[in-house]
Amino acid sequence: MSEIAVGPPDALRSDARRNRERLVEAAGELLALGGIDVSVAEIAARAGVGKGTVFRHYAAKDDLVADVVCAVLERLLAQGRELQMSLTGTDALREFVAEAIQLQANDRAFCEVVAGASVDNVRVSRAIEDFNVLVRDLTNTAVKAGDIRPDVTGADISLLISGIYQTAAPRAATQPELWRRYFVLFWDGLLPVHASPLPVPPAVGVDQF
Amino acid sequence: MSEIAVGPPDALRSDARRNRERLVEAAGELLALGGIDVSVAEIAARAGVGKGTVFRHYAAKDDLVADVVCAVLERLLAQGRELQMSLTGTDALREFVAEAIQLQANDRAFCEVVAGASVDNVRVSRAIEDFNVLVRDLTNTAVKAGDIRPDVTGADISLLISGIYQTAAPRAATQPELWRRYFVLFWDGLLPVHASPLPVPPAVGVDQF
DNA sequence: TCCTAACCTGACCATTCGGTCCGTTTAAGG
DNA sequence: CCTTAAACGGACCGAATGGTCAGGTTAGGA
Missing domain, CATH: 1.10.357.10 (Tetracycline Repressor, domain 2)
Incomplete structure (x- = not known):
């Protein structure tokens, strides 16, 4: 059969995947150090990414x-x-x-x-x-x-x-x-x-x- | 001697004293219940007092x-x-x-x-x-x-x-x-x-x- | 009663935060 | 290349909070 529309669920573009990894890494470091209250802005900055990108990868x-x-x-x-x-x-x-x-x-x-x-x-x-x-x-x-x-x-x-x-x-x-x-x-x-x-x-x- | 200018340090007007007491009481109840993060506005409201009054009695x-x-x-x-x-x-x-x-x-x-x-x-x-x-x-x-x-x-x-x-x-x-x-x-x-x-x-x- | 300093009030300000939005950039298939 | 959908970014929004201030109110002595 030809590939059905459902498609692979995790087909992230290369830059998206890289940013997501950076995000998780940055968040891991900052959360470990500063606790749950570190701001999204801080995490985004540390990941070298805009704040909007965070909410593209995570709803909240x-x-x-x-x-x-x-x-x-x-x-x-x-x-x-x-x-x-x-x-x-x-x-x-x-x-x-x-x-x-x-x-x-x-x-x-x-x-x-x-x-x-x-x-x-x-x-x-x-x-x-x-x-x-x-x-x-x-x-x-x-x-x-x-x-x-x-x-x-x-x-x-x-x-x-x-x-x-x-x-x-x-x-x-x-x-x-x-x-x-x-x-x-x-x-x-x-x-x-x-x-x-x-x-x-x-x-x-x-x-x- | 006639009373010197230094004056009594705690000569609060009657309404001021009453408000202060209400404030401490309201704060006592709310802080006990909700912890340090209850807002000044809440405490003032509970004391039946404007928010500004809180900062008249306490610098912070x-x-x-x-x-x-x-x-x-x-x-x-x-x-x-x-x-x-x-x-x-x-x-x-x-x-x-x-x-x-x-x-x-x-x-x-x-x-x-x-x-x-x-x-x-x-x-x-x-x-x-x-x-x-x-x-x-x-x-x-x-x-x-x-x-x-x-x-x-x-x-x-x-x-x-x-x-x-x-x-x-x-x-x-x-x-x-x-x-x-x-x-x-x-x-x-x-x-x-x-x-x-x-x-x-x-x-x-x-x-x- | 009148006067004034003390007092009160709540609109206002600055800051911080999570979250949104849209104009711009870019990956990547054809 | 060229196209286009995916991804990006950061200005922007609304809510909350501690704190300020100008203007109205009142206690209380004269």
Whole structure:
């Protein structure tokens, strides 16, 4: 058959593709450094592109942000699934949590999204859901292995991943590794050795972290 | 002597004083509910006052915010000093930390300031300094009593007061008491029973939390 | 009652931001 | 080349916000 009208969906002109790549790269750098509130104008300028071009490639700013943040999140998820295979018991969970917190330290936009900043985009919501599922699985495994107090849930860990970093965040500029301190401090509290009964039921809801 | 020209510094006209009170009250409510980003226009409207009146009483928005936040902070400090008198060992510290976190749950502006939001006002910086000093004293007492692992400092606790609430914050709307869960979880990790060595030196700096 | 300084008000200003639009440029097939 | 649809760019728009100011209002002493 001759080629039907439907055509290839991603037939971008060469300059368009190049600009899009530059855009994503620039956005990645600026968002990591300055967080979700960097202006579209800044990103466009850094990409060496007009502001109008941004909106030719993305219907709204949040869609560009989503592209960047989702890429980061998916890379993290891939790492997490590898850890899930290669490590046992609580080790996979602990390593993954550390990975996720480290990432927040390196990427302010990711950090904000993880902390609940609203990005109006379906892909982001879905990626976060996947994240929560992975955390839940890792947590359940660790609990079943008896390495983690049984009254802690995946939802708790999801929140703590963000919270531990937030704890150290005010000092991030001068002590970028401070989060490790609170990571250990918190982890000690998870051990089944003592386990005071936890008040209030576990966190619920998977809509955001 | 007849009254000298220097005059009383706070001789506000009756309407001015009344408006100022209304302003502080309205700001208190709105800031607690909506955080630091509520607009001056909103506050003025709620106080039943023109926007210009706000800037007659405060040179900048941050000065109004400072007035409100400082009042909250100073009330908390007073409570803390009472606890310091009435309770022993780690009890005073634990109760004060709980008080401070509860306050964040009830007042979003306070919460943001505690988490490091910049309010360009000297009084706020000073109040935060006082706060840090109190926390340090309470912590030192608890450590000396042997109730708290000795490698934890007041600066750590200051950060954790904010961090514990931040952990639960994404769920605050539906589970306002969730922070208690992470409070206990974290407190368990402070007990000297296990005490894995903490990596990275303690938090430093008292400029913000 | 009258006068005036203190006070109040809301229209106005400057800035910033996301997003639109249209005249211009350019890739790339024929 | 030449044509044309795709892509570009930046002036422009509307909304929001902190802050200003000229002109009207009022408290309160004389």
